[in-house]
Amino acid sequence: MRPQRVVDLLAVVALVLLGLSAYLTWSIADPGSGRPVVNFNGYAVTRAPVTLALAGVVAVIVTKLAGTALRRVLAALVALMGVAAIAVALQVRPDAAELGRLRPELSQAVTDRVLLSTGPAPWLALAGGVALLAAGVIALLTAHRWRRPTLRYERDPAATPADQWKAIDAGEDPTI
Template sequence: MTSPTPRARREYGIAVVGLVVGAALLLASAGRVWATGDLTAAGPVSAAPVEVTGADLTGVPSGIGWAGLAGIAALHAARGRFRRLIGALLALGGVHSLIAIVGAVRPEALTAAVDDAASVGAARADGVPDLIVVGPAMAAAGAVLLFLVGVLALVRAPSWPGMGNRYDRDAAPRADHTSTPADLWRSLDAGDDPTLDAPGGDTAPAQPAGRAATGDGTAPAQPTARSADSKEKP
């Protein structure tokens, strides 16, 4: 497999940064105040101010934000057509977030969110709540970033570096170079087990010539020179 080009590495780095920034914007926007309003109730009760956060209006941006962070690991681990699939899902997530954001900032949605914040059932929103654009703008920017990164991954991701390329290189068969003790130690340091590739590695070592083992596993005694001399005397 050919190594990734410098252009592919730059694109991969841009995609990772885009996913981190886009996901961070989506997650941060969920905790910001998107609208403020007043709750009024019948009787001599003063209006109570209410703040509505992005999480109160919709949970889509935060969910897509966590998915964007998971997409970083997914792009690094996947390869080929699976990377294109991840890119398509990221792009769809960005579009889905934009649709949810637009729906959440509609006047009727803001009014309903203020009504839901009432602790007393008779309290209702006093007019249309005021929209604070910083929170929705952050969420929209994060959604656009996820969409752009998803489109980039859909087109270019198969050429990016990742875990799959490194594993392919490590999975290539290695030649057995353990002819010397130094080579053996280097092989052990590399994580190889030289005994697995050794021919007949599961059999017992052969006995030296003239030292055949007896039935009880001990070698027979060799005749001494004195016994040979005694046989030659008359």
């Protein structure tokens, strides 16, 4: 499989995993005393994984249109976004006080203690960050072998506007 296809596949996998992490349970808070358990999805806890996934996919798409130097810069940015997604997945663990600000029924004034546990979403965000990091590294290492953007629709820089009008009058397409 060509490196471009591998990078595309990894970017889509990262988008799916990071997007799923926004909708699945990130934290579970049990206030006890017969109160209902409160689930927090990833989007309620942090919006970073979705933002990083969308930015990474856009950067991978732009690499298709870029030259080798810009491709390497974009690949490095994609790798950095993958590192950021991994860091978010490993470090974002809201505490009871922060969850109490999101949901008043979990505040210290209402309950004595809140038991916190982690849902599956951080693991998906971690896997998505690893996929985004891998896409960036592969793109960075193989950018010089990718197909270059086509010049089919670019016009001849030596042709003057008058020459182009003459070609159009003659029934020719001056962009070919």
